[in-house]
Amino acid sequence: MIWCRFEVDGRVAYGLVDGDRIRELQGDLFGENTISSVSHDLPKTKLLVPVIPKTFFCIGLNYADHVIRRASLLGRPPVFPEKPDIGYRANNALIAHDDDIVKPGDSGEEFQYEGELVAVFGKRAKHVSRDEALDCILGWTIGNDVTERTWQASDRTLWRAKNADTFKPMGPWIVTGLDPSDMTTTVRLNGIVMDEFATGNMIFDVATYVSELTKYVTIEPGDVMWMGTDGLPANMKVGDTVEVEISGIGVLRNRVVAGR
Numbered sequence: 668m669i670w671c672r673f674e675v676d677g678r679v680a681y682g683l684v685d686g687d688r689i690r691e692l693q694g695d696l697f698g699e700n701t702i703s704s705v706s707h708d709l710p711k712t713k714l715l716v717p718v719i720p721k722t723f724f725c726i727g728l729n730y731a732d733h734v735i736r737r738a739s740l741l742g743r744p745p746v747f748p749e750k751p752d753i754g755y756r757a758n759n760a761l762i763a764h765d766d767d768i769v770k771p772g773d774s775g776e777e778f779q780y781e782g783e784l785v786a787v788f789g790k791r792a793k794h795v796s797r798d799e800a801l802d803c804i805l806g807w808t809i810g811n812d813v814t815e816r817t818w819q820a821s822d823r824t825l826w827r828a829k830n831a832d833t834f835k836p837m838g839p840w841i842v843t844g845l846d847p848s849d850m851t852t853t854v855r856l857n858g859i860v861m862d863e864f865a866t867g868n869m870i871f872d873v874a875t876y877v878s879e880l881t882k883y884v885t886i887e888p889g890d891v892m893w894m895g896t897d898g899l900p901a902n903m904k905v906g907d908t909v910e911v912e913i914s915g916i917g918v919l920r921n922r923v924v925a926g927r
Contacts, residue, residue: 670696670806671840674713684709684840697789697805697888716763717808717841718787720891722884723756725812725829726876729869729895736899751871751879756812756893757830764838764919768813769926770905771831777816778903778923781896782854782911784866785810786873787841792886800877803886806843809919810893811836811911814900836911836921837891845915847873852897855910862898866913869894 669684670692681696682689689707694700696718728734728748738745762768770778789805812835819828829835850866873894880886903909905925912918 668806668843669840670717670843672696672715672717673707674715675707679715682707714764714839716761716837717839718889718891719758719761720889721887722890723758723761723835724880724890724892725754725756726893726895727752727754729871730864730897731868731870732864733895733897733899734870740899748870751876753876753880753892754825756835757826759832760830760835762833762836762921764836764921766836766921767833767924768811768836768903768909768921769833770903770923771815771926774815775817776902776904779814779816779900780854780856780903780909780911781812781814781900782852782862782913783810783812783896784847784850784852784894784913785837786877786892786894788886788890788892789888790886791888792877792881795878795881795886797874797878800874800881803877803881804873805888806841807845807847807913807916808837808841808891809839809911809913809916810891811909811919811921812893812896813903836919838919839917842916847894849915851914853912854898854900855912856901856903857907858910861901862896864897868897 681692691705735745785808790803792803848867852866854862907923910920
């Protein structure tokens with residue numbers, strides 16, 4: 668199934684995507700709900716970020732080729748993570764499919780995309796085994812972990828480099844019943860394929876991360892976890908359009924505009 672969050676008649680609702688229609692959901696996507704008889708024309712509907720998470724988890728350095736190529740670019744040997752390592756992002760950075768990424772006026776040329784698979788949790792979870800881990804996931808969406816590399820290198824934290832407003836496009840919707848090992852991620856810049864990789868070719872898979880995370884942190888319904896990127900991202904500039912496509916999910920598309 669494909670679940671979306673959308674705006675209609677000045678209100679926000681969840682719905683089930685059925686072809687070119689959205690069947691409106693009554694109740695909570697992460698709780699009790701029913702599908703109503705009300706439907707909307709998908710092409711005429713404004714899609715929103717598919718979920719506003721209580722906690723926004725993120726994974727870095729989770730693909731071997733990305734580690735190798737970034738290390739080569741920096742002129743140092745690659746260092747692979749020895750265990751799952753989990754970070755956080757900020758909700759203020761979230762924008763939806765077709766919303767604009769704002770490039771701050773004082774940001775540098777190394778302003779880059781990172782196409783990522785996103786797990787959307789549907790259950791409260793603590794101390795989950797690896798075998799049980801995927802049962803906690805409602806479905807999957809797409810993220811673009813926009814990064815300003817100069818700030819990433821110079822700031823003590825990633826508050827600007829990863830978390831500035833509009834730096835986290837996510838969408839277009841949540842798709843259930845998929846297996847990451849069957850997915851391919853493709854990133855296009857102005858229609859040109861820049862990166863293509865096997866989505867499931869992670870150093871540590873989703874189940875491993877969920878199990879490790881829940882040893883110490885409680886996952887709540889609606890939380891998300893971004894799973895990292897592969898390849899070597901290119902620079903984006905004002906006027907560019909970036910698309911992240913993951914097979915089985917769809918395409919997340921955003922344009923870069925100039926900010927102050």
